[in-house]
Amino acid sequence: MKEYKMEPLNTFNYDRPVIEKGYANQTLCIDISDFVISVKPVTEKMKNVFIGGKGFDLWLLWNAVNNTTKWNDPENAICIASGPMGGTPVYPGSGKSIVTTISPLTGSVIDSNVGGYFGPYLKFSGFDALEVTGKSLKDVVIFIDGIDEKVQIFKASGLPDDSYTLSATLTEHFAKGKPRNISVVSTGPGAKNTRMGCLNFTWYDLKRKRARYKQAGRGGIGGVFADKGIKAIVARWNTVTTKTNNPADANTLKDVGRKHSREVVELDPKQNQMAQIGTTHLVPIMNDFDLLPTHNFQYGQHSEADNIGQEVFRRIFDPGYDGCWMGCTLACSHGVKDFVPLTGPYKGLKVFVDGPEYETIAGCGSNLGIFDPHTIIEMNFYCDTYGLDTISVGTSTAFAMECFEMGLINESHTHGMNLLFGNRSAALEVVHQMARGEGFGQIIGRGVRQMKVIFSRDYGADPDLMQDIGMEAKGLEFSEYMTKESLAQQGGYGLALKGPQHDEAWLIFLDMVHNFMPTFEKKAEALHWFPMFRTWFGLCGLCKLPWNDVVPEDNKDTLEPAKVMKHVEWYADYYTAVTGRQTTADGLIRMSEAVYNFQRIFNLKMGFGQREHDNIPYRAVGPVKTVEYESRTERYDKQLVEKHNVDITGKTTEEKIVLLREFREKLYEKLKDAVYKRRGWTNNGIPTKETVKRLGIDFPEVLELLRAHGVET
Amino acid sequence: MIKVNGEKHSWYQGMTIKDLLNNFNKSHLYAVVRINDKHISMPYFEKTLIPDNSEVFLIPMIAGG
Numbered sequence A: 001m002k003e004y005k006m007e008p009l010n011t012f013n014y015d016r017p018v019i020e021k022g023y024a025n026q027t028l029c030i031d032i033s034d035f036v037i038s039v040k041p042v043t044e045k046m047k048n049v050f051i052g053g054k055g056f057d058l059w060l061l062w063n064a065v066n067n068t069t070k071w072n073d074p075e076n077a078i079c080i081a082s083g084p085m086g087g088t089p090v091y092p093g094s095g096k097s098i099v100t101t102i103s104p105l106t107g108s109v110i111d112s113n114v115g116g117y118f119g120p121y122l123k124f125s126g127f128d129a130l131e132v133t134g135k136s137l138k139d140v141v142i143f144i145d146g147i148d149e150k151v152q153i154f155k156a157s158g159l160p161d162d163s164y165t166l167s168a169t170l171t172e173h174f175a176k177g178k179p180r181n182i183s184v185v186s187t188g189p190g191a192k193n194t195r196m197g198c199l200n201f202t203w204y205d206l207k208r209k210r211a212r213y214k215q216a217g218r219g220g221i222g223g224v225f226a227d228k229g230i231k232a233i234v235a236r237w238n239t240v241t242t243k244t245n246n247p248a249d250a251n252t253l254k255d256v257g258r259k260h261s262r263e264v265v266e267l268d269p270k271q272n273q274m275a276q277i278g279t280t281h282l283v284p285i286m287n288d289f290d291l292l293p294t295h296n297f298q299y300g301q302h303s304e305a306d307n308i309g310q311e312v313f314r315r316i317f318d319p320g321y322d323g324c325w326m327g328c329t330l331a332c333s334h335g336v337k338d339f340v341p342l343t344g345p346y347k348g349l350k351v352f353v354d355g356p357e358y359e360t361i362a363g364c365g366s367n368l369g370i371f372d373p374h375t376i377i378e379m380n381f382y383c384d385t386y387g388l389d390t391i392s393v394g395t396s397t398a399f400a401m402e403c404f405e406m407g408l409i410n411e412s413h414t415h416g417m418n419l420l421f422g423n424r425s426a427a428l429e430v431v432h433q434m435a436r437g438e439g440f441g442q443i444i445g446r447g448v449r450q451m452k453v454i455f456s457r458d459y460g461a462d463p464d465l466m467q468d469i470g471m472e473a474k475g476l477e478f479s480e481y482m483t484k485e486s487l488a489q490q491g492g493y494g495l496a497l498k499g500p501q502h503d504e505a506w507l508i509f510l511d512m513v514h515n516f517m518p519t520f521e522k523k524a525e526a527l528h529w530f531p532m533f534r535t536w537f538g539l540c541g542l543c544k545l546p547w548n549d550v551v552p553e554d555n556k557d558t559l560e561p562a563k564v565m566k567h568v569e570w571y572a573d574y575y576t577a578v579t580g581r582q583t584t585a586d587g588l589i590r591m592s593e594a595v596y597n598f599q600r601i602f603n604l605k606m607g608f609g610q611r612e613h614d615n616i617p618y619r620a621v622g623p624v625k626t627v628e629y630e631s632r633t634e635r636y637d638k639q640l641v642e643k644h645n646v647d648i649t650g651k652t653t654e655e656k657i658v659l660l661r662e663f664r665e666k667l668y669e670k671l672k673d674a675v676y677k678r679r680g681w682t683n684n685g686i687p688t689k690e691t692v693k694r695l696g697i698d699f700p701e702v703l704e705l706l707r708a709h710g711v712e713t
Numbered sequence B: 001m002i003k004v005n006g007e008k009h010s011w012y013q014g015m016t017i018k019d020l021l022n023n024f025n026k027s028h029l030y031a032v033v034r035i036n037d038k039h040i041s042m043p044y045f046e047k048t049l050i051p052d053n054s055e056v057f058l059i060p061m062i063a064g065g
Ligand code: SF4
Pocket: A092, A093, A094, A095, A115, A322, A323, A324, A325, A328, A329, A330, A331, A332, A333, A543, A544, A545, A546
């Protein structure tokens, strides 16, 4: 390895506060333009309204930026926080961090939820959240050392560029013989050269003796990190026990934590087996229900899907404990050992690959017409080490491939690359080009929204057609589920605050398979409750998987099986046991509502956050092309006749597409009306005065924004 | 004889997943069933035969990503 140098630019010594009921009660602020390090207090008001995690991030970011701030302006902040329960080893899934910033893809707030040890180590080192602003001309490494009570900024030179080797190097550098005490946040060259850069957060795998990583993938956060000149942020902390959070009621915490842990251990082997196969079970299931995106979301099924499903990955994953936080009994973060890439800088070398998960398999596999696990694993490896989001890479490449197949672009635009669906070497080459900032890969790396502009402006491609098939909304690429047959999930994507990511609401099965929400009111209720409850995990430092990916055996006999209320009640007990603040299941929803509405208003501040911004491309709603319609003629014909009372006799496919589109687009608009009403928003999708008052977010700046957008205050 | 969610359950030649689910209440809530390590989804319940001595797991809910 090349020799590297790290010279200290500033050292900040501090007295580490005692953690009280899950809070350090201060945040760390670093302006890397002039290497200034400072500490801000966390007020009771912050805790009451914003809870922690994403809530704290949003508040810090709101105060850092103004309404004209762009992603690459120095005042844009990268905020990272865990939450009051973050770092609890006794409760499954309690080590998450949330990262927020102004996104290069959307121009508004992005948030991304990630595992690894960083968030808890940051808090135990004395800081509920980290806020980094400014820009450095030199590459810097930030080191937060909770053991020796100092924060340091180093000027770094000669360090590896890619995250895989960089994480390992910095883990060893700072470990003082105890690598488990270290967590590294870094990105790679892809983040510098595209708009879809991710961050890698490490956790140390004691058995395999290596730094592993999880990704804060969405929205190009890695690009902001790289643009600021940050090479890495490293946290160092010591042993973690249930006491480290100094919970208000340790006995109740242990009790409820053990109950949930035990249930996961007992039931996961009988249910989804995530401790063995992660989320790969979703591949064949989605395929069976016509929900696995293939060929840029044209179809939901493919005869070769089993080649990239759980039966294959069960054999490929390296067996062993794979918890991205200590004590997580669901332990779903699997990896592939001794993988040998066929291309790129690691060609022929043995590497460890973290993943793939369902999203990567669908994004970099089926959606590109690729059904070969080796290619998917190689794309997974290079996306991570180059610091690229596998979802945006997959969805953007799928769009480019469809444009190529349709002749909207050709080899003169792709620099001779044959971008037909299924071309594995081309897909890998795109990723390498993204990392190098070269060729057509560099264009794909700008994301679907920018590609639509470039293809139409420079290559004469039809903008309306691209609007229909380009799978982005709010500027963010869709994650990997088909939504054509689930109106509720169209809302789950289209009404999501940051753009079409499924972490707010995944309602496809409840809506399409179980028919739990047949009316608009029921869909609206689901599009209120689920996003609110899922938001709550991000406020507290938690992973949502143990909530509903393992389900109590008697759950189906409860009133609302989709909500898994037994677990929701455990979470309320868990919150109270750590923070000492009494709450109930309804109380959790109320906590999220304040932060959720605040984020909607933040979008408004940045020039978005209104009805028109919740539009989605027609590909997400129904069939765009005749081949799509004709691949499922029976289904669509039946709907026209039975649901919409259309006489289809003698009608061409093109005519039927137009009719179906009219109906479906109207339904989507009707859904918006119902959801806005349920959420306490105006018909233009803006929270009302009553809503912000009820939630305690009626700050003067908020009211002023509402007034400026015609909302009566 | 087969096992369903760890409990012994009678079996007969030609038994499909649909047949098995008829023995359980609220069986419409099961959209996926696992036979040993293989997931079978609702569209295939009617035509999938359960082999003797299988371990069958009724997957309660698919929760997605
Ligand atoms: S369930 Fe999986 S992703 Fe969630 S904390 Fe556990 S290992 Fe990490």
